[in-house]
Amino acid sequence: MHATTSTKKQKEYIDKLQGEIAVLQKKIGEDESAETIVSRHINLLHRYNEAKDATQLLIGRLAASKETTVRQIHNDMDLMDDQ
DSSP states (O other): OOOOOOHHHHHHHHHHHHHHHHHHHHHHOTTOOHHHHHHHHHHHHHHHHHHHHHHHHHHHHHHHHTTSOHHHHHHHTTOOOOO
16 A cells, blocks of 8 residues: 655645755855765864864873873863763
8 A cells, every 4th residue: 555645745845845955055055066065074074083182192191190090181171071
């Protein structure tokens, strides 16, 4: 058994989705491709990860100099876990 949907309702739904696509396309830029957006996000994630790694290295050194744990430094500085 198949659900039936009228042609009119299908057209209305398609028109609604195309309207949403148009709004989102304006938001991200008319001439911007998905590949460009994904590439930019990947680059930003790489930069974020490099900064996070450097920060964790410094926190590790701070913990060693204070003779405590990295977790304790995180707690002392109100840093959140990634978990």
